[in-house]
Amino acid sequence: MTLTKKIIIYMIIGAIVGIGINYFGFNENANVEKYLTGGLFKVVGGLFLNALRMMVVPLVFVSLFCGAAALRDPSNLGKIGGKTLLFYLFTTAIALTIAISISYLINPGLGFDIPNDYPKYVAKEAPSFVNVLINMIPTNPIKAFAEGNMLQIIVFAILFGLSATMAGKSGEKLISFMQNVNEVIMKLVHIIMEFAPYAVFALIAIVFANLGASAISDLAKYFFTVLFVLFLHAFIVYPSILFIFGKINPLVFLKKIQTAVVFAFGSASSNATIPVTLRTVTQRMGVDKSVASFTIPFGATINMDGTAIMQGVATVFIAQAFGFDLTMAQLGTVVIMATLASIGTAGVPGVGLLMLAGVLAQVGLPVEAIGIILGIDRLLDMTRTAVNITGDCAVTCIVAKSEGKLNEDIFNNPDAGVIEEKHTY
Numbered sequence: 001m002t003l004t005k006k007i008i009i010y011m012i013i014g015a016i017v018g019i020g021i022n023y024f025g026f027n028e029n030a031n032v033e034k035y036l037t038g039g040l041f042k043v044v045g046g047l048f049l050n051a052l053r054m055m056v057v058p059l060v061f062v063s064l065f066c067g068a069a070a071l072r073d074p075s076n077l078g079k080i081g082g083k084t085l086l087f088y089l090f091t092t093a094i095a096l097t098i099a100i101s102i103s104y105l106i107n108p109g110l111g112f113d114i115p116n117d118y119p120k121y122v123a124k125e126a127p128s129f130v131n132v133l134i135n136m137i138p139t140n141p142i143k144a145f146a147e148g149n150m151l152q153i154i155v156f157a158i159l160f161g162l163s164a165t166m167a168g169k170s171g172e173k174l175i176s177f178m179q180n181v182n183e184v185i186m187k188l189v190h191i192i193m194e195f196a197p198y199a200v201f202a203l204i205a206i207v208f209a210n211l212g213a214s215a216i217s218d219l220a221k222y223f224f225t226v227l228f229v230l231f232l233h234a235f236i237v238y239p240s241i242l243f244i245f246g247k248i249n250p251l252v253f254l255k256k257i258q259t260a261v262v263f264a265f266g267s268a269s270s271n272a273t274i275p276v277t278l279r280t281v282t283q284r285m286g287v288d289k290s291v292a293s294f295t296i297p298f299g300a301t302i303n304m305d306g307t308a309i310m311q312g313v314a315t316v317f318i319a320q321a322f323g324f325d326l327t328m329a330q331l332g333t334v335v336i337m338a339t340l341a342s343i344g345t346a347g348v349p350g351v352g353l354l355m356l357a358g359v360l361a362q363v364g365l366p367v368e369a370i371g372i373i374l375g376i377d378r379l380l381d382m383t384r385t386a387v388n389i390t391g392d393c394a395v396t397c398i399v400a401k402s403e404g405k406l407n408e409d410i411f412n413n414p415d416a417g418v419i420e421e422k423h424t425y
């Protein structure tokens with residue numbers, strides 16, 4: 001059995017266990033809370049998530065250093081960077097446009113009874129766009145590593161990698177050393193991934209155990225509109241874009257992306273999933289490391305189509321529930337704001353709501369109303385994170401193909417990079 005199959009089976013069992021705990025009301029039992037969902041399951045899931053996060057900063061830095069060194073010419077990198085950014089923004093704008101259009105067909109907020117006692121959401125200050133731009137260059141790279149500031153790490157790694165190619169013999173030695181480090185890091189990622197089934201079981205069980213079924217039924221129209229658009233984007237929009245812009249077989253793509261999708265779903269964090277996403281596109285799909293080592297961490301930071309979809313639907317939902325009529329110009333503002341908002345925020349759980357606060361404020365909608373959808377956000381967060389990383393991989397494949405850096409033999413080989421269920425440690 002492949003690891004992915006095993007993870008999916010454990011995920012389903014986790015969901016059943018979680019729903020069971022919730023259905024029989026065990027989640028209200030203090031001992032279950034203390035020892036199981038808040039105890040054993042939390043430890044198993046938490047250990048695993050931390051192990052993945054542990055790999056993100058070293059992996060991004062080292063692989064991007066090697067990637068930049070392999071490209072050698074800064075202008076190559078500029079070309080890849082430009083194309084990637086353009087595709088990321090383009091797909092996000094499509095996601096928002098579809099989300100808003102479908103929301104106006106379904107009207108999730110019309111006739112919605114706003115509960116009096118919903119928890120009022122208090123928005124934290126989101127970073128301003130100007131500051132995000134200035135702060136792309138770290139004043140202290142060690143601080144950037146310590147804080148896991150992805151944009152800063154990306155910039156530093158690229159500059160450092162390019163400089164290494166210009167520094168003669170010393171540079172060569174460093175590049176070869178870093179390539180060895182990269183191999184070792186990938187090995188550790190592989191080992192960590194083998195523990196995924198148990199962790200995914202635990203993480204999913206916690207989510208379902210704590211999910212109020214009544215919360216979903218109260219917000220069913222909103223909830224299912226978001227899900228519907230997410231599925232549409234994943235199964236219609238990306239496949240079309242892959243085919244139109246890259247002449248890439250979408251069915252092979254969707255099959256190969258499964259492992260990364262399952263990790264993203266379980267962790268609700270594009271950032272924590274970077275090691276798996278990177279492995280998926282390079283080893284399963286045949287994207288050259290020089291492209292993927294840049295596009296994947298960059299995408300995990302700035303490309304969040306799934307999040308944009310939630311924001312589009314949520315904006316229409318809140319506007320309708322509170323009786324606001326949004327003009328065309330305001331809807332345009334939502335598309336632009338939500339696309340730009342994704343640039344400054346990292347792919348971690350729940351950050352989508354923070355970005356939503358900025359979007360709502362911009363068009364004069366009540367920010368505290370986010371509290372209404374807070375209770376059911378986790379499940380949507382998991383699903384949209386899966387869509388976010390699907391977008392990162394789709395754009396990565398298209399850009400790689402356009403640069404002649406997609407190995408089609410690997411892409412078309414169903415067994416390439418598959419992890420069998422046998423321990424390698």
Ligand code: ASP
Nearest residue numbers: 269270347348350351352
């Ligand atoms: N959890 C999402 C991600 O990591 C971001 C969000 O929508 O909150 O991509």
